[in-house]
Amino acid sequence: MTAEEKDAGISMEPLFIQESGEVYRNPTEVQMSQIVMPCHANHCEELSVGQLLKWMDSTACLSAERHAGCSCITASVDDIHFEHTIGVGKVVNIIAKVNRAFTSSMEVGILVTCEDLYTGRQWNVCHAFATFVARRTEAGKVQLQQVIPRTQLEQMEYSLAAERRRMRLIHAEVITDLLSSSTAQLGECQEYQDSVPAERTRVESVELVLPPHANHQVSTFGGQIMAWMENVATIAASRLCNAHPTLRIIDMFHFRAPSHIGDRLVLKAIVNNAFKHSMEVGVCAEAYQGREPLRHINSAFMTFEVLDRDRKPCTLPRLRPEPVDGRRRYQEAIARKKIRLDRKYIISCKQTEVPLSVPWDPSNQMYLSYNNVSALKLTDTRNNWVLISEKNKVRLYTFEENHTLCIKVEMFVSVPAEQSFHLLSDLRRRKEWDRHYEECEVINQVDEDDAIYRVVTPSVSKGGKGKDFILLASRRKPCDPRDPYLIALRSVTLPTHPPTEDYTRAEVLCAGFTIWEESSAVTKFTYYNQATPGVLPYLSTDIAGLSSSFYSTFSACSRFLEANKDSQAALPPSSS
Incomplete structure (x- = not known):
């Protein structure tokens, strides 16, 4: 990536070389390049957004049809933010590719960049996600083939596409509920x-x-x-x-x-x-x-x-x-x-900013939940983890990026994936196997998939104050068998639960569990944590190899899951 491309924010994925020696290119990718002529422009000699929308829709449709092998129609286009305008004489480059296919619909990612032919400089204009539906044929409803992600970026978009689809399905309902509750609080408009x-x-x-x-x-x-x-x-x-x-x-x-x-x-x-x-x-x-x-x-x-x-x-x-x-x-x-x-x-919100947590209220619930799950999925798709050590079949990995240390703990348990998911979803039960969870209570059961907890942890130093966390826990069941069960955790701010003198308020940027079904009886269980200052003291001695308490904790987790694999009490958390 050149310095100019980096400054412009253009995402360039490293080349992926196949076994044949050829450079890999996504089979659904379609590229369109158009030079902006005066007939495409408005009075300011800038590209009309309407014309740009036509080009974006055409490119995305061609990508969808390349994957489906039949005619496709536009079902929706997600929110679009236009970062820059485009002048006459500039070149518009549009890249579209299918991120994921569901039963008869698919998500197509669209990236629009602008190119100055005289300087060679390029910059982002916008990106969008469109949903296309394969049209019925004479043989009946089309069953789309699944997309097979090959690169890390494709794996990331594939994983996030399931969460974006969930947002689209609940978007209208959430907005309607929010507006009906918000408008009553906004008061009368002033004259x-x-x-x-x-x-x-x-x-x-x-x-x-x-x-x-x-x-x-x-x-x-x-x-x-x-x-x-x-x-x-x-x-x-x-x-x-x-x-x-x-x-x-x-x-x-x-x-x-x-x-x-x-x-x-x-x-x-x-x-x-x-x-x-x-x-x-x-x-x-x-x-x-x-x-x-x-x-x-x-x-x-x-x-x-x-x-x-x-x-x-x-x-x-x-x-x-x-x-x-x-x-x-x-x-x-x-x-x-x-x-x-x-x-x-x-x-x-940058990961280096303090506080790391953001305020939670009904107006940002959908996006905060999405951001919570997306952060964990992005961490899960990384491929640069380094194995630090392995004890009692518990593996500890780390990687460092932008001065942030991330850890991954991986193990297998002889417990069905769905049961493991329900047992780990209720954070109130975590103190049964994790000594760092001294107290845990549900303070807001947002909906079936999201709950906010207050967690108290003991002091890491003798005579010091304990820490407390206000955590949003977002649970997700698999969209299809190639997705994991997922429990994402991050700190949020609640006006009803401000910091107190008795505890030091600490924060979690990204943590949680992914639970993969290896077979009907065996589950791959992975825990992630971005080690923020509030969490690092609990992890540092383990990562340095000076302690084995981490392994003891997750061995206890394995025993907890196996002891409760037939328990009927593994239900979603509910506020008491």
Whole structure:
């Protein structure tokens, strides 16, 4: 990787040389390169986001169809964050490849970079994850072949794809629940004398779906629908500020129904709320033919900024919402902004920052849980572990990266994987085998898969204070037989449980268990921990070879699992 590529944040995977001596290339990978011509640009001589969405959708669809061997349709596109705009004359490079296939759907990863032909410099523009569904054939529903990851990066994306899929499936429900609880707490919107009536920003446009708008399956091209939606959203945003806005974020696109040649697509947009430097525009697409009722095709929320000559965000006018529905959209936009800020904080939080934990509340529950599980999966897919020692069939590995020491403990137990998962999921039982868990209580049973615990550990020095941790435990069952059972742990901050004088508040960045089913009776059990300052004193003597307490602890864990392998008490934790 060159210094310029590193500064630009471009991810370059090392070459993978196959046994034949050839350089490996993912069989589903599709690349598209386009030079930005004036016909692709807006008034600022920058690439229209609508045109970019078309190119992204086309590239991803070709990748999906290369894997499926049949026609595929766009089901959804996850949130997209545009880091940079692209000027006329620049080259847009798009790479798409299938990360994982499920029964009839698959996740396609999309990376967009920009290239300056004169300097050779490249930089990231955005990345996205799209879900495609294989269309039914005359033989019936398509059963997709599984993706076989070959490199560490492919293994990482394969593993995370299962967690992203889980988020998509619960996304609408979580957002609905959150908004219904949040809007009641946001209060009434304030009236401002110089505010712009929301009605002034309303846009409605109709498009007739013609053959050039259709894809090779004679359905309306998903990228075209997204481009039309971006167009009306931009007009709505322009009417608020009397300027040309720049699109920064698109919330998830979800295609609810197909559209075909001859359909009339009605596109509607309105500014929901204006903040100091950004505004949210709600946009939807509906279709009809003749006198039939409108069919809901798609909807999204888009966040715009207005940039000055120095590319700095300008202050925007206030918005005066319409009564009833307008006020509801105004308040929901505030809640969605809070979600975006929480998500950005969680995702961008550096491992070297203190505190390591982030605040937990219902608005960031979904993303914090995802981040918790993803961190453990990323650790699990690493291949640079060094075996330090082995005692009593317990193996201890370490690796160091960015001044952070990570440990891995691996062993096999003669207990079914599902039973091991249930026994280890309830952290209250961990003190039965781990002497470092002096006390453990559930302080918030978030849902079936996530719980927050308070854990107390003894002092590592004579006469010193013990430590306490506030831990989010996220459990996951396998998405299919090639996934492990997983229990991820990380510290969170709860206002109801601040630090006390009796204990030193310590933090866990990433820890947990992966549980692999080797056979119906044998399970591979792996424990991970990123040794933060609060945890390192408990581990250092073992890693240095000066103590065997670590092995004693996990031997005790093995005995605990085997003694309880037929126990009916192995149930998910519940708050008492």
